[in-house]
Amino acid sequence: MTSQQKITVGLVGFGLSGRYFHAPFLSTHPGFELRKVVTSRPDEVAAFDPSISTVATADDLFADDSIQLVFICSPNETHFQYAKAALEHDKHVVVEKPFATNESETDQLLEFAAKRGLLATAYQNRRWDSDFLTVKQLMDQNRLGDVLDYEARYDRLMPVDSRNQSWKERPGEGRGSLYNLGPHLIDQALQLFGKPQSVSAEVRMIRPNSMIEDFFTIRLGYTGKQVTLRSSLMMHQNQLRFSVHGTAGSFIKGGLDVQEEELRKNRLPNEPAFGIEPADRWGTLTANGLSEQVESLPGNYGAYYAGVHASIADGADPLVKPHEIQQIARVIALARQSSLESHTLPF
Incomplete structure (x- = not known):
């Protein structure tokens, strides 16, 4: 049976990816609560949903102990540093493509997440x-x-x-x-x-x-x-x-x-x-x-989010598996x- 656990979520970025791909699915899936967004354009977040709070930096988001899952939707070269920082703060991470900019960073993130018992996966919608x-x-x-x-x-x-x-x-x-x-x-x-x-x-x-x-x-x-x-x-x-x-x-x-x-x-x-x-x-x-x-x-992009929820709430295997992420990087x-x-x- 699928858990009804509510997972609290933060977004790093509210451009095309954060605003149009992730926010609509996270806001309509009953298992997620989108609470906080890192953005320089808070008015756009308020226009989407005024109940979502905004912060200026990723560090502000990572320091929030109430956030369990972070979506990294920032420029490609920042994916590794932001994902690593989120994992260091014991948060699960979903990283926009590319998962990282090279194979070494890809392997480091996946190994670090595994050691901490956290989900780190790629957004392959x-x-x-x-x-x-x-x-x-x-x-x-x-x-x-x-x-x-x-x-x-x-x-x-x-x-x-x-x-x-x-x-x-x-x-x-x-x-x-x-x-x-x-x-x-x-x-x-x-x-x-x-x-x-x-x-x-x-x-x-x-x-x-x-x-x-x-x-x-x-x-x-x-x-x-x-x-x-x-x-x-x-x-x-x-x-x-x-x-x-x-x-x-x-x-x-x-x-x-x-x-x-x-x-x-x-x-x-x-x-x-x-x-x-x-x-x-x-x-x-x-x-x-x-x-x-x-x-x-x-x-049906919604199937991806259902899979992320099942992985975190129920321990299900991720739909986008570590070895698949590594093969893409390769x-x-x-x-x-x-x-x-x-x-x-x-x-």
Whole structure:
């Protein structure tokens, strides 16, 4: 039986991640109480929920003994220091992707949390994207047969704008698309196919005046199949998400999961029809010379939060496990090295 224990939560950051991804789910899940947010924009927190208090620094949050769980939603290079500090204050932590900026930091955080008997896990919400759940179901049902060629993409059209002051467009440790979008694509592929045998990659800047790496192609080596992960921030036609070809059929899927879009419109995840894709985003399955639209499964980021609650309240295994977090960090490290050295590396 699932515990009804109420877990008190604090957020470090109230930007896109804290405001639109985490706060709505934490506020609507009966097992969480979102109490405190670290932010320089307290008015935005008050507009979301005036009962949530705000503090100016992460140290102020960590010093609050009433907070049991902290979500780290700050710039990538701060993830390690904030997560470590939260664990030192005996708080469980959920860290936005990337979990850390390198393998050493990843291992240190996971080992430190284990020694203290605390949960430290990564926010890999895209396992519960509508399109990915649909691809996984088709594979589980063997409707594609043996997968021979898998390609997944996260593309955007985001030309460099000198007026954009976002930290994501500034150079720094752990910055760029490989760290911001790569963990999603890598995690999905590892969920479907397991640990790869090799990694090769190209990571570079392609936009005029870009200060970050905004393009990558990663190829994961598996016996009998080609697995390719791509992202570009300079794609005018950016609808393609999945192309999966197998011995029994092919599945092509475009468009993005609707949950982020709905959250940005201030819809809450407990509203009717949340996460359900419109028919014009459904993918096409082709087999035996015939094509059919496949209704997308509903997206369900709420399952992630239910899993975090179960881990803390009931001792359930985390949905995003330590070895999976380490494998993502390993692929990112190898992708960077492969791109620099221009050759394939063993995993």
